[in-house]
Amino acid sequence: MADSYLRQSALASLHLIARANQADSNAGLSMGERGFLCQWVVRGDAGNAVFASAVKDVTGCDLPIEPNTVQGSGYINVLWLGPDEWLIVAPDGSDAGPRLDEACKDIHAAVTDVSESRTVIVLAGEHARDVLAKGCALDFHARSFVVDQCAQSTLAHMHVIVHQRSDAPEFDVYVHRSFAESLWQWLEDAAAEYGFAVSNPV
């Protein structure tokens, strides 16, 4: 039987948790996988009051209208992906998606479970921006990319969503599951000159 203990995160084969225990404290940045997040893509009309309040009621977050920004409740984050597209991210086990789907049943909106579609690689520390700059054309300078900003781009030719979580700086890099190992391999290579530690983000 494929019990839950057999669930594999996208980077499970790399045994990152075991490597995290041997962390190097002098590292220029840390990298780790935040797996098994609940994620839903939500499509709808931002101008529809029912839709906006449904999102607010279910997630506790205002629907972000400003492009490339994130509204967070501490538990759930809502990322702006497009004028009619958002990504709701919650810890494993959340039922926010089905509840939102239910709340939107009378309006033209869609909630699609994409929890398994992407994993999150967390980059944190002094050289996190340098590593991103090696493979992504966006400007991550502190003057132009700030906490709770997000953006979609390519990193090393792979589609990613980048969400800056803190000033540390700490970035959540969402990558499609099938690309995750390739991205990790690229990140290890890019981070090598700064020294990196494997983290076990929660």
Place this chain on the structure above:
Amino acid sequence: MTRQANRLGTDLVAGARIDRSKSIWFTFNGRRYEGHEGDTLASALVANDVQLVARSFKYHRPRGFFGAGAEDPCVMVQVGVGAETLPNLRATQVELYDGLVADSVNAWPSVNHDVGIVNDLMSRLLPAGFYYKTFMWPASWWTTYEHVIRNAAGMGVAPKQPDPDTYDHMHIHCDVLIVGGGPSGLAAALAAGRTGARVIIVDEQSEMGGSILASRLLVDDKPGAEWLASALAELGAMEEVRVMPRTTAFGHYDHNHMGLLERRTDHLGPGHDIARQRMWKVRAGQVIHAGGAIERSLVFAGNDRPGVMLASAAATYVNRWAARPGQKTVIFTNNDSAYGVAADLADAGISVQAIVDLRVEPGAAALEEASARNIEVLTASCVVETRGKRAVEGVTVMKLNDAGDGVVVGERRFDCGLVAVSGGWSPAVHLHCHAGGKVDYDEIQGCFVPGKTLEAARSVGAANGQLDLADCLTAGWQAGTNAAADTGFRKPGKVPKGPTATAVEVSPPRHVWIIPAKPGEENKVKRFVDLQNDVTDADVRLAAREGYRSVEHLKRYTTLGMGTDQGKTSNIPGLGILAAELEKSLPDVGTTTFRPPYTAITMGAIAGRYTGQMLEPVRRSPMHHWHENHGAAFEDVGQWKRPWYYPQDGEDMHAAVARECLAARNAIGILDATTLGKIDIQGPDASEFLNRIYTNAWSKLAVGRCRYGLMLSEDGMVMDDGVTSCISDNRYLMTTTSGNAASVMGWLEEWLQTEWPDLKVWCNSISEYWATLTISGPFARDLLAELCSDIDVSNDGLPFMSWREGTVAGAPARVFRISFTGEVSFEINVPASHGLGLWQALMTAGEKYGITPYGTEAMHVLRAEKGYIIVGQETDGTMTPYDLDMDWIVSKKKPDFIGKRSLGRADFLRDDRKQLVGLFTEDPLEVLPEGAQIVDDPNAPIPMPMIGHVTSSYLSANLGRSIALAVVKGGINRKGETVHLPLENGRTVRAEITGMVFYDPQGERLNG
């Protein structure tokens, strides 16, 4: 030989940028020499009195150092050995490191005894365009000619081994990007940096400073070096300013995108574990071009002899590296700048025999500098010849007539080993022009200066035609201030003053594009315009007479301005000569196009880390490592790695595929089908949307049912296919082919957003959400039933083309009863994180049934046995549904769908279109090559009329014979006829046209 015989002592040159206490040993053409830290290969060779360092490209004439930096056209060297070696580096730009090994290129067996010099003796037979004139007949011999010519004219040697170094890329953004770290650029950086703007200043040389490094100029009444140190200290302390030496801005692209190449370890030699070179991709708010100007030569007889050198280069060797390029010199100039060089050389103890000036009236300040050092100035004069064997030993000078096209009788002879030439200055407009900037002609300076630009960019200083230091500093400061302001940065408070220098009055230059030779020798002498490509004034004039009047044609025909230096010193003189020959003005002739890169960049830097294993991202399914651990051979499908077949116990591909195919029909085959595209389609208009996207009807598909669909593009050609299932009211799951997942998603969004915004439909990709495991074969149902208790998997409970939601091996699952094999088949979809667990569970429980994993090759064979098409294999963008014999899937009732209108075109209804059929070869074991051409009459004369080709071909283990799918003109109505396939090896194979379904034509197994 004396070590560094030509190194000037500190008594003569005090401020050189070398560390005399640090010796560096290097090898050039097999001999060891000593240099100092701070030297380039060129400066160290000059210091060691090595004068003959290269051979020219075409005539193999001796060449010496002509420039001191990026402008040098002559001295290409091969640096490093083995895999590390880099060909065709400019010796003037190679920084010395201990143990450096360099060799001349384009010389065999050695630079001192080059057999290619025979080309020089034959030079009358090698005029401009000799390629095009000489080697034309017979045409079939060209490849032989070319091989020999390329070897003779070849430059350095590319290493045969893989490059051991790494290279990488970095993206960066800034408010102000300054190209050039000379006085103008530094002034601009200080001004912009003080506002707090994000500033990047780059310079291609090992240190910032530009002309300050090579001169004795005063800035702010201080020695230039002192000012430079304080400016760099200030810039270094600014948090948002990045100072980048050893960094070439090689291309300026649209929207202020700039390419930089940073050489990180080249100056240290091999053996470093960081990237050797880094390509920076900059996006700048404002760009300031401050790349300086390049000195031009004069086109006079014997001007290519080693010892003839740009005046600025001579000054640079002396001032920057304390390297003496000659003991006695004659200066030959058309402008005032060379007088400063004369002064620098004289003060360094070099005997300046004379300044030969084309002009009647040199500038007063210039004349003063000469007379202060008792240097004779010969006005209205020119050098009519140089003397010497391998290098200059002396020159002859005559008076120039008023028109500048002849000389006046009476000559003076001087002995000298160095002729320092200045033909005026050309701003480095290259980068300005890359991004579409125009140039204007400056009559007085005889050069092109930056004109209009399309970019948020400005050119300053010598790069803008300003040759006076005071002007450069002022312009740089102003540009830095303005560029920062244009990006929103202003320094609050009083506007501070920028750095200053004393302005110097100069007289204008005199432009004589061809310097006359001695009377009677006009046709005997060689006057070089382009020293790298051996283009003389006679070549340019000949080309013009032969009709190559466009400057772009002239370039290709004569090779003027081609090669690694791209005519940095030669273009303007060449244009001047062409203009005179055509009796046009120089600006009317125009310039050739300036294209990136400014100087050559390595392929490694362009590739960056995207090489070898990281060439392209790899997509892996959740079961990838299981496949790997079980010996799968992989096939690339787009970026996916898909198991191709699983060889066991020394099986070859044929045996493995046969075993896998038999298992899928006789036991259970299991396939990883995760790569299929999956799109969640929701909304009240979803079924109407599907009606318009697919050729068949979707309105009546019930929840829990699946349907195969064919998608056409507007031109009526088959674009994609797949099974779409109704998930709930107004919700569908569409599957696409693996390779088209992203493009179909884009296609759907495009129609929704641009053509049908009224349709209430949302599409979201869920390809990555699901792991898809397909089990197929007579025992597939038994296996599924064992692992799944909440779905009735019987034929009644889960009939063909239906799906149910439930739990398989403990994982939440959607089970689809669809088939690409013709067997009873279940496509089990589970969240990707359960994929591996389910795969293992199926393998374990399926063992007793003989479950066998099969790869894409067996999948292809199995589907071909059933005549199922693969879009992209049976179709090529020119196949309609009718051509595929799939009329049944095209709805006659729907008012419209994409491609419907095209399907009605007369051409689509022709009965001789290429149509998909099956082929049985006469010999059942003959496997046709895919792509083999089909003919009716194998004895027809060539070119034989071809009536089709093979699209898929396999040996079918289940049928015990070969099968093929093919397209044949009018094939649907030709079943039973025999066609012929002439193969590459000369054999012709006979085959019978058949239907497409080779196996279980009644579909009994599928519905069982």
